[in-house]
Amino acid sequence: MSKMNKTKVYEVYDEIINWFDDARNKSLMESEYLHLIVNTIPPKGNILDLGCGTGEPIAQFFIEKGFKVTGIDGSQKMIERCKKRFPSERWIRSDMRNINLHQQFDAILAWHSFFHLDHDSQRNMFKIFSSHIKPGGVLAFTSGDEEGEVWSDNGGHQLYHASLATKEYNRLLESFSFKVLIHKVRDPECGEATIWVAQKM
Incomplete structure (x- = not known):
């Protein structure tokens, strides 16, 4: 399929949900970073997962460790699958850019989702x-x-991805009183993703 409008990310994920669920690495290649979060925040705290997908493996990791998860995703089918798999948690269909939950969380993740934003x-x-x-x-x-x-093929559909410069991410984090704990460029153990972990001061 040809490149779609940047705003059509959720519609694409509705179409490719089964492909995505099968293709998503469930081996917790993110384990190093997830354990850092667990060891930094209070036990059984509240997690906000922005772009939660189908809930596996990241939300599942926190649920199994006793944390309460609120998952946000713009894909209706992703949210439906999360509700079926983990009915005790809170799942909301929404665009992360529009949320105002009137709640503060112990951790926020935007893992392989934030980069779909312009x-x-x-x-x-x-x-x-x-x-x-x-x-x-x-x-x-x-x-x-x-x-x-950039645009990349996902299940036969083109999905939009974007990134700011490292210097700008650092500036934004500092301006909102976040201290960078980890910045790892193209982590080979994590699908070549560039990882940011920061703590609110």
């Missing part, structure tokens, strides 16, 4: 991150390794 939307998300996280809470997200925009 540059201005990514910049605006840091205010949302900041307003939804407790002091001492941990923010984790993935990005590209340099500023730019």
Whole structure:
């Protein structure tokens, strides 16, 4: 399929949900970062998973460790699958750019989801991150390794990805009182993703 409008990400995920669920690595290649979060925040705290997908494996990891998960995804089918798999948790169909949950969380993840936003939307998300996280809470997200925009094939559909420059991510985090704990560029153990983990001061 040809490149679609940048805003059609959720519609694509509705179409490719079964392909995505089968293709998604469930081996917890993110384990290093997830365990860092668990060891930094209070036990049985509240997790906000932005772009939660089908809930496996990341939300599942926290649920099995006794945390309460609120998952946000714009794909109706992704949210339906999360509700079926983990009915005791809170699942909301919404665009992460529009949330106002009137709650602060011990950790926020935007893992392999944040990079579907365009540059201005990514910049605006840091205010949302900041307003939804407790002091001492941990923010984790993935990005590209340099500023730019790319399209990639996912289940026969083209999906949009974007990244800001490293310098700008650092500036945004600092301006919202986040201290960078980890910045790892193209982690080979994590699908070549560039990893950011920061703590709200």
